[in-house]
Amino acid sequence: MSQVLVDQETTTPLLEVKDITKEFPGVRALDGVRLKIREGEVLALLGENGAGKSTLVKILTGVYQPTSGQVFRNGRPVSYTSAQQAWADGIAAIHQETIAFSELSVTENIFMGHPITKKGGLLDWKRMNEETQALLDRLGITDFIPQTLLKDLSVAQKHLVEVAKALSHDVSILIMDEPTAALSQKEVEELFVIVRKLRDEGKGILFISHRFDDIFSIADTFVVFRDGDFAGEGRIQGVDEDDLVRMMAGRSVEKEYRSRKTEAGEPVLVVDSLCHPTEFKDISFELRRGEVLGFYGLVGSGRSELMHVIFGLNKACSGSMTLNGAPYQPGKPEDAVSNGLAYVPEDRQDCGAILPMTVGENITLASLSKITGGLRLKPEKENEFARRYASLLKLKAHSLDQIVGTLSGGNQQKVVIGKWLGVDPDVIILDEPTKGIDVGAKAMVHSFVAELVDSGMSVILVSSELPEVLGLADRIVVMREGLMCATLQTGDTNQEEVVALATGLKTKQDSSCPC
Amino acid sequence: MPMLNKLIRSREGQLVIFTAVFFLAVGIVSPTFLSFQTVDSILTDSAILMIMASVQMMIILTRGIDLTLAANIALSGMVAALIGMYWPETPLFLVIGAAVASGLLLGVLNAVFIALLGIPAIVVSLGAMTVYRGMVFVLSGGQWVNSQEMSAAFQAFPLNRMFGLTNLAVIGIVLTILFMILMRHTRFGRELYAIGGNPAATDYVGINTKARLFAVYVLAGTAGGLCGYLWVARFAIAYTEIALGFELLTVAACVIGGVGIAGGTGSVLGAALGALFLGVLQNALPVMGISPFWQMAVSGLAILAAVIVNSRGRRKRGQQILRVSN
Incomplete structure (x- = not known):
């Protein structure tokens, strides 16, 4: 087999990506990346969340056009403007x-x-x-x-x-974007039989996965992206998991988003062996006053589902919680809110903002009981209230009467967060608060989290962005496939350790769930 | 002139202007139209539709629809008529109370299926409207209750006068204003807008969506009960087919008034103005000498025109009223 691969080094690759850069307003998603897909070869594309893998897939399938750089198909420069063109040229992508x-x-x-x-x-x-x-x-x-x-x-x-x-x-090139994320081990094996069959037919396969198990059992070669940069490539034979983790996570400077105080307050929310029939098992942690507790894990690791249970949107099948020392069993989100919890959900458009309503109406929505003080709404008080939080968040809108649906993503997120600040919760859960928003709004949200904890609030930060979690959290809970792998002190850990835990390099899991 | 500007740009303002221009135009063609009698009869004729369109608006706002409102009117009206027929001595307020209670009960039934069990409103109300209509038949044995079988007080109330207007018109205006206050100036109203705008988000805010929806359907049913008595007393007749198809007229009034069919947008004032516009149209067509055979078609065209204006007008502001699903 290795002889075959060496022969192919000299032939023209099916697809070659050279120095591709892709910029979005305020963000550089890809910065001079390169890769080669060869006939009869499975190329693994690795990288953390946000490394630019999906952006590259979109460029290869004609959804995005690169800002600079060139794609070559059988040595011929190509540029696709639609998925149909990519199909016609023999490139197909299978999405997660x-x-x-x-x-x-x-x-x-x-x-x-x-x-x-x-x-x-x-x-x-x-x-x-x-x-x-x-x-x-x-x-x-x-x-x-x-x-x-x-x-x-x-x-x-x-x-x-x-x-x-x-x-x-x-098609002659098949792109598979995390095809195994939702599959059981047996299903993965079955899929791999087919992938190998296609490879042996001479197709080139670009295989994107977070799981090292997958990569070592299916890939022939690999390429690693990190924060939109090319970070390394080579043959799977000859590298081990530690090498790959280093390439994926090896960032030189770690950014601090806030200064941490040394003393942690008393426990506010204590979760004890919480289990869900399908999504997560055996979750125990405590959240202290004035602390940011980060939750890191790959997509599908059960973090959001856990937060749904804590917020009363879903029910656990066993386990218990206490809030400020008292037993806490939310039957519905109303209970959670009245107990001093707030939740900024991951899906801003679907679950967060009320798009047809105005900025003011969105911000006051969760605090209406406080502002009205009776049956009748008080427009002046409402306005004053909304104005206070809008300016606190440096919201960019031309008036409080602007419809939220017409704001940018970052400003919509500010509205969603602003809605909760007026409630003055004890615990605020931020689920991927910076997903899909621009750099400026991101920084705004980060400095905001710092302000929240300084004012004595406790924050649960669910994020797939490792620098964000490392930069903001005091402690990090790492989850993998519905289980807690570890709780780490941010000061005593590093990116490699977190990535290794989240991707399952070091596993220690024993669940004791009755359901 | 920021006020005037705002008026012209709002859906409600445009509808007021359009209705007024239409009213005057008809008046120029046939000057007899421009009289207090015309205004009086338009208000009296539109009162029930104004009330029903206002409650229908609240339901459409929350992404639902209530097709049982007309059947509710027929059934509650029959309940009132039968009480009036068999026990003519019953005080009027008790007769009205019975009709209101009947409407409330029907509203609760709708609410259980739609709000609590989460079955789509169109399915529930489509089935329920036939059941309620069937119940009218069962109650009355298929018989009509006509004016000779109703007491004078029973019949007289809707057209008796208060402040120079008929009771019917006064009730229509007062209830519309109350509903406007409910929707604009109370927490309940605001939360209904939020539920219509994004039901998933209201769950996250801790608003009890089910309870709010329950209340809306009960309120609509109750209003339907009241209108049942008003309808039967006004026209001095009760039978199985009264208000047949009226539920669609309430929806039409909402659409003309700029209520977004996809939920989350619209106002009570808009729905009530839409009802008023339909009232003006129905009173104007005979005056304009349009053949009765054509009147229905012309009303329909007016509704279609309103919908088209509506969807185009909203698009300009980056917000669609009839959302294209994709």
Whole structure:
């Protein structure tokens, strides 16, 4: 096998990325990255959250255009402006969250957009079903048929449909963006059998994953990105996990976002062996007054689900919580709010801001009981209240009457956070508070977290951005696949250790859940 | 002139201006139209629609719809009519009370399925409207209750006068104003806007969404009960098919008044003005000599025109009223 690989070094790669830079307003997502995808090879693309992997995938599939740099396909410079062009040129991407029509059959999903028709223009279902069956046979899939509806398939099977769809376009490069994130071990094995089959057919595969297990069992070569920079490449043979972690995390300067006080207050929220039937198990931690407790983990590690239980949006099946010393059992979010909790959810547009309402109305929403003091609203008091928090957050809006839906993402997030400050909670949970907002707004949110804790509030910070967690949190809880791997003092740890724990390099897990 | 500017730019202001211009235009063609009698009859004719459009607005605001309102009017009206027929001595306030109680009960039934069990409002109310209509038939045995079977007091109340207007018009105006205050100046109203704007976010804020929705459907049902009595007494007749299709007229009034069908936007004033516009239109068409055969089609065209104006006007401000799902 290694002989074959050496031969390929000299041939033209199927796809080559040279010095690609991609800038967004205020952010440089990619800064001169490079990689080569060769025939009959699985290339693993590694990097932390935010390293620029998804941005590159979007460039390769025509969703984004690079600011500078060039992509070569079989040595020929190309530039795609739509996913259709990329498909036509033999590049297909399978995303982590598969986009499928759940009420339609496997055949209909595969031929969506390029149906086979009979002479009269009617759809030729017989031929499409036959071709689908041929694709399934080629992939060795026997547990569903072309007529199966997508909604009846498991997540893993939907991935296989996506693979089949890519094959129906006769692609030569397949990009798989974290295909194993939602799969069980057995399903991963089955997927890998198919990936190897495709590789042996001479396809080039770009495989993006956080899991070292996956990478060592499937990849031939690797490339590492870090904060949008190229950080290293090579063959999987000859490196070990520690090498890769160092490349992924090895940042020279660690930024401090706030000065930490040494003394920690008394425990505010104590969580004791909390279990959820499917999302997480055996979670115990305590949050002290005036502390930022960071929660780090990969997507799907159960952090948000845990926060939902703490906020009463979901129920745990066992375990207990106390808040300020008293037993705390939220049945609904109302209970959580009245007990002094606040939650800034991850999905700003879907769960945070009320887009058709004005800035003022959004900010006062959670504090109406305080402002009204009775049945009737008091517009002057409301205005004054909203103005205070809007200016505190340096909100950029032309008036309090501006509709929130017309603000930028960062300013929307400020509105969502501002809504909670008026409530003056004891504990505020920030779930990915800086996701998808620009650098300036990010810095604003960071300095804000510092102010919150200084005023005696306790903050739970859920974030996938390691520098953010390391820079803000006093202690870090690392979660992996629904379990707590460790609770670390920020001062005594470093990026390598956190990444290693989160990606499962060092595992120690024993759960004792009754459910 | 910032006030005037604001008026012209708001949906409600435009509707007021449009209705007034239309009213005057009809008056120029047939001067008899420009009289207190016309205004009086428009207000009297539109009162029930104003009330029902206002409550329908609250429901549409929260991303629901209540198609049972017309059947509620028929059933509650029949309850009032039957009480009036069999026990003519019953004091009027008790008769009205019975109709209101009947409406409240129907509202609670809707609320249990829609708010508590979370079944889509259109499905529940579509089924329930037929059931309620069927109950009118069961209660009355398919018979009509006509004016000879109703007491004079029962019939007279809606058209008796107070402050120079009919009781019906006064009730319509007073309730509309109360609903406006409820929606604009109370916490309850604000929270309904929030629920309509983003129901997931209100959960995170700790607003009890189910309880608020429950209250809205009960309020709508109760208002329907009151209107049931008003309708039956005004027209001095009760039978199974009264107010047939009226639920869609309430929706039309909301749409004309700029209430966003996708929820979260609109005002009680807009819905009430939409009802008033439909009232003006219905009173104007015969005056303009438009054949009765064409009147329905013309009303329909007016509604369509309003919807188109609505969706285009909102788009300019970066906010769509009829959201295209994607």
